[in-house]
Amino acid sequence: MADALRERTARLLTDYLEYCAREPGTPARAPSTPEAAVLRSVAAQVQQRHERFLSDYRGYGGNRVELVAQVEREILAHPQPLSWGRVVALLTFAGTLLERSPSGTYSNLGPDQELELGEWEAGVRQDCRHLVDFLCNRLTGQHRAWLEAHDGWDGFCLFFTPMLPSSWKRLLAQALLSCFTAVILIYFWKRLL
The missing domain is CATH 1.20.5 (Single alpha-helices involved in coiled-coils or other helix-helix interfaces)
Incomplete structure (x- = not known):
């Protein structure tokens, strides 16, 4: 039997993380779901508010999944109550790790560095898939009861979208x-x- 919450979560995470991982200047695809549109909008506000902190993580070359796992343990820790704000903070951070530096940054690279850039881009695509799996497992596993108690992604949309x-x-x-x-x-x- 299909797990609707897991499928919806995976679709949302894939949409958002692929949106973040696209090349700078590339037009974004339209959000695939209402919750994807809300997440993009709210995450953009979070990025704007915390630009100084998050800018240090754009173009991150380390183990993105491991870093997100560490941040997830801190942000979604049990003693602190889970909230939609914490979920958005985690997803925004994960998306920032996948963002590429502005295209002009790579204009003067030599042939060896271009290969590294190609490898880096392949790593971003691979990490995007790994992050979707990791975050989906955490949100629909450990935090499933909270998600369901807060009406899942419909509750997310209602929380961040004004009534009218x-x-x-x-x-x-x-x-x-x-x-x-x-x-x-x-x-x-x-x-x-």
Whole structure:
């Protein structure tokens, strides 16, 4: 029997980590799911807020999976309650490790270094798959009960998405005020007749 939460988690992680691992300047594919769109948006805000810290990890050449495992143990530790914010922090960090340096950085490389760059890019693709597996196993294994208690990825979307977009709020307020005004006008019109 298929595990819907695991499949959805794997799809979300694959979408986000491949989005992060794309070459600089390459147009991003559209998010594959609503939760992927929300994650990209929230992660971009986290990256913007913590640019100084995260920039040190762009183009990371070490063992990305091991580093994410260490960070996961710290961020999602048992004594501290799990939260969507902690999940986003972990996923943002993992995505940052896969980000490539700006394309201009590699323009003056020699032939030996270009081979290293090619190997590095192959390593990014491989680590992307390994990180999807690792994070999917942790989120749908050790943290499954928490995910299910918080409505899974639907709960994630609800947590980070306002109930109504601001344009809808304005439209709703205008409609309610119009109705209220119409009721008052009808009331006074009937009193005058």
